[in-house]
Each structure stands twice: as C-alpha cells, then as structure tokens.
Amino acid sequence: MPVVTRFAPSPTGLLHLGSAYSALIARDRAREAGGRFLVRIEDTDVRRCRREYETAILQDLKWLGLDWDGEVRRQSDHFSDYSHVLDRLGRRGLVYPCFCSRAEIAREIAASTSAPHAALHGPDGPLYPGTCRDLTPAERKRRIAAGREFCMRLDSARAAATVGPYDFVDEGRGRIVGQPLLMGDFVIARKDTPTSYHLAVTVDDHLQGITLVTRGEDILPSTHAHVLLQRLLGYATPLYAHHGLLTDRTGRRLAKRDRVTGIRSLRESGKTPADVFKLIRAGLEPGGPKA
Numbered sequence: 001m002p003v004v005t006r007f008a009p010s011p012t013g014l015l016h017l018g019s020a021y022s023a024l025i026a027r028d029r030a031r032e033a034g035g036r037f038l039v040r041i042e043d044t045d046v047r048r049c050r051r052e053y054e055t056a057i058l059q060d061l062k063w064l065g066l067d068w069d070g071e072v073r074r075q076s077d078h079f080s081d082y083s084h085v086l087d088r089l090g091r092r093g094l095v096y097p098c099f100c101s102r103a104e105i106a107r108e109i110a111a112s113t114s115a116p117h118a119a120l121h122g123p124d125g126p127l128y129p130g131t132c133r134d135l136t137p138a139e140r141k142r143r144i145a146a147g148r149e150f151c152m153r154l155d156s157a158r159a160a161a162t163v164g165p166y167d168f169v170d171e172g173r174g175r176i177v178g179q180p181l182l183m184g185d186f187v188i189a190r191k192d193t194p195t196s197y198h199l200a201v202t203v204d205d206h207l208q209g210i211t212l213v214t215r216g217e218d219i220l221p222s223t224h225a226h227v228l229l230q231r232l233l234g235y236a237t238p239l240y241a242h243h244g245l246l247t248d249r250t251g252r253r254l255a256k257r258d259r260v261t262g263i264r265s266l267r268e269s270g271k272t273p274a275d276v277f278k279l280i281r282a283g284l285e286p287g288g289p290k291a
C-alpha cells in the first residue's frame with residue numbers, strides 16, 4: 001500500500017519550530033517511501049482559527065521547501081461530511097446532546113470530588129461527569145425546543161461495549177491496547193459546528209487514505225479516542241508514529257507563542273531554511289529524540 005502522510009495544523013497561530021518539525025517528519029516519511037504528503041487545515045474551531053494564519057502557514061511551509069501533494073483540505077469547507085457521520089452515530093444511539101455550560105461542569109466536578117467516588121481524571125484533567133447522559137428523550141426534546149444550546153458527546157461506555165477490545169500500533173512504542181474510556185464522553189460536535197477535532201481528524205484521515213499518522217506525542221491520548229471512532233465507523237486504522245516534542249536548552253517545551261521559535265520571525269531575522277532545520281535538530285538534543 002502506498003504511504004500517505006499528512007501535516008494537519010490548526011491555524012490558531014503562525015508556524016513555529018515544533019510544528020515545522022512535525023511537517024518535516026511527515027514530508028520525509030512520505031518521500032522516503034515514494035508516497036504522498038498531504039496538508040490539511042484543521043479549522044473546525046471557527047472562533048480561534050484565522051484565515052491569515054492559514055495563508056501564513058502555507059507560505060512558511062513553501063519557504064522551508066516542504067512542498068505537499070495535491071490540494072490542501074480545509075475542514076471548514078467540509079462540514080457536511082462530518083454531520084453525515086454524526087447522524088450515523090446518532091442513529092445508533094452512540095451520541096447524546098449535552099446542555100451543560102463550562103461552569104456547570106466545573107460545579108458538578110467540584111461536588112463529586114467531595115463525594116466518595118471522586119471525579120474520574122483524563123489526560124487533560126477531570127472528565128465530563130456524564131450529567132446529560134441519562135436525560136430522557138422527552139427532556140432532551142424539551143430543552144432543544146426551548147432553544148438551549150448543546151454540544152454532542154460520545155457515550156464512551158456504549159461505544160466501548162459496541163467495539164470490544166481494540167489496539168493500534170505506534171512505531172516507536174509497539175502495540176498499544178486501546179483505552180476507550182480514557183477521554184471519557186468527549187465532545188463529538190461542538191455547540192457551533194457539526195464536528196469536533198476528534199471527529200474531523202478521524203473522518204479526514206479515512207477520506208484522505210492516510211496510512212501513517214505522524215504527530216506529537218502530546219496527542220497520543222487522543223489516539224485512543226480516534227481509533228475507537230475508527231472501529232465504530234468501520235474505518236481502517238493507520239500506523240501511528242508519535243514523535244517527541246522539541247525543547248529548549250533547559251528542557252522546557254518550545255511554546256507556540258514564543259516569538260523566537262516562529263518561522264516567520266526567524267526568516268525576517270535573516271535565517272535560511274537550512275538554519276531553521278539546524279535549530280530543529282538542536283531542539284531535539286536536550287531530551288534526545290523521544291520518538
């Protein structure tokens with residue numbers, strides 16, 4: 001099978017050393033195998049993403065010589081693909097509307113931490129406590145008719161029972177047993193769009209025929225959720241290669257906001273693409289390549 005990789009930035013800021021490193025890996029892995037390297041703009045968070053950043057990211061990739069194959073796929077142009085899949089999950093009773101505000105969720109979690117069965121924790125903090133999971137169909141209808149805003153969440157316990165045990169392979173780590181409850185009842189569609197990052201990534205990796213997903217190890221917990229969705233939807237599971245994150249001399253992770261690591265400002269200060277690749281290699285040194 002030909003290798004297809006992708007670089008999938010969210011245009012919430014400019015390209016920086018860390019994201020350029022991800023793009024470089026995806027490009028190299030495709031080129032080494034005589035495969036295809038795709039670029040996808042993940043702009044489903046319509047409030048945080050900006051078209052100016054998208055344009056700048058693509059220009060910076062070109063300047064670095066990281067040329068991609070084919071058209072760039074912009075997720076906000078494909079909302080109907082995601083809502084179609086969301087409907088499929090809905091018909092199988094695998095998702096439910098959640099009317100909770102952030103404040104309500106925080107209150108619910110605070111209340112449960114003082115109870116004997118404290119809130120369950122996921123990789124990013126306490127998990128959604130499931131407040132809306134067991135609302136009756138009539139109550140759901142009433143709230144929707146009353147114009148209450150809602151997002152859609154995956155019923156992870158039901159999804160886990162549907163799928164059964166599953167696993168996936170990370171190149172550097174080997175076979176990993178899927179943990180379907182790791183992310184709890186995560187958001188499948190936000191209040192303002194018919195998708196979330198998790199759903200869009202899963203649908204697009206499938207539609208674009210991605211065979212090798214290269215991305216930062218900070219996203220590894222989400223992979224458990226993505227593979228769960230793949231199994232629910234009958235999609236193939238790609239091979240994963242979660243790579244280590246670039247760090248500065250003190251071992252601190254390079255932040256997106258650091259001006260010094262922005263490709264645009266490096267370029268404006270007279271650095272060449274070769275200098276940028278040197279900086280990336282240096283950023284790998286303190287912790288060593290962790291992939």
Ligand code: GLU
Binds near residue numbers: 007008009
């Ligand atoms: N859009 C994500 C980000 O910019 C990357 C997601 C992925 O590679 O799957 O962090």
